[in-house]
Amino acid sequence: MTRPDMTSAGGPARESALARFASPVLLLAAMWLVQFVDAVLPLSFTGFGLRSWDPAGLAGIFVSPLLHASWAHLIANSVPFLVLGCLVAVEGTRRFWSVTAFAAVIGGIGTWLLNAPGALTVGASGLVFGYFGYTVMRVFAPGRVSHRILYAVIAVIVISLYGGSMLAGVVGVRDGISWQAHLFGAIGGGLAAFVGRGSARRS
Template identity: 75%
Template sequence: MPPRSTPNAPSTSRALGRFLSPVVLLAVMWLIQILDAILPGSFSGFGLRSWDLEGLGGIVLGPLLHANWAHLIANSVPFLVLGCLVAVEGTRRFWAVTAIAAIIGGLGTWLVNAPGTLTVGASGLVFGYFGYVVLRVFVRGRVAHRILYAVIALIVISVYGGSMFAGVFGAAEGVSWQGHLFGAIGGGIAAFIGRSRRPDREVRAP
């Protein structure tokens, strides 16, 4: 009987492909920071400027910009780790969570911050991914999935919970606790948006 081909290789490539989105997004941030260091002037002016209608474009651009290299480096590892934990559910899910966290985090920051305050950095997305990973365990789904998500959430809380709490309630001067708080709220809301009501539906990559 001739051997049959198996879909293991395509399945593996498809699974690894889910993590491409957060890697690419982080690479864009690094490229922008490199260009910002080389070119005259500063890109930070394109960030989110509170109470300025023209500054609303910072909802999109602000997360890609950073004040300096230390700012970008501090955000890179948690962004990649938490972003990949979101992306494991699929490319569309990752971008949906990213968009919701950016919009809600950006609008909340724009409204609550003092007028004229300029906010840049991916930490709002980092907090959004954290909120998503922690709260998705409460979304209806297969029992096995919910148990796995609960284990992941506990690990994430044990590793990042302290810094996340401090980033909202003990943020240093010049650090936007508003962006952190509303980013986390956006990520939490994203956990419940677009979910099937059928508890036995399997999550698949696009």
Template identity: 55%
Template structure:
């Protein structure tokens, strides 16, 4: 197999394109929402305990309540998402789908009925949890030590902010979205690395 076939030397932008595309979609949607009069997309967010509001499982991560909300999510989303993309774009999309589904359903069920939730912070918490859990669920490999080191670094850099984001007394902050997003990240890591673990065959006796 040639080096080009392994994909280890793909251009950086191509490797990171999934997270860049998703982040660009968030910015484009918010820009259109900002410049067009009498148009708002936030009503398409996740509306708890509403069957039509379940559509927000797909749309809510792309919507934000304002520029400060979008800006606060942009940097951690890009950094954490890029770390997942660096390994595999397919894993990024799969993990994102699992996190959005688990995080959305959990928020829909637990949040106060009629609560409207928007923002990518659930994905941010999910990516963080995924990267931490990956170090423990992944099969033994030469890369596992590096993943453990990365998990420790992420814990030191983002751990305090993540714990603060789970506090239920913060006004205007969806701790439910953060909590279930993180749970979705753990589920995604478990599913993806359980599936990728090599099977060990016993010798015939």
């Protein structure tokens, strides 16, 4: 006999769709709240972003995704963030936050190292690229064949919708846009597709 809160396989009960998608929605809502408060207060929060080659600026790795230079900047990130974030969250809340952490940390470190000294980076685009990298690379990660077929279909759709803009966000970007955050965010998301897959498959 199984416990009410456990599946027949002995694992934790599956999350509802509402619980899965709550994380990307709440994280996006936090970005909008921060931008609203930033617009109302006389001081700007963008100074707390990731400042390259400044040891004190490393704290911006965790803060900069919540900060945006303008409403237009936030709006441009919002739709792809929500779409790609929900595609990651399909696999559960824990997976979503794991991918988010990989994209933020690896994207932040890469940006801190390779951007011009003193350059300030803010925005959620590194996370967007991380979610893109994850949805593409999870096709190649260990897992059930049925899941990998589904992920392949999703990856084709995602590439057709966002592949061109993602490439443009790394190659030939105009001044003021951090290709480093885009590139290393995507690398972080891609790595997250493989980390923990072995233990998850055994469990």
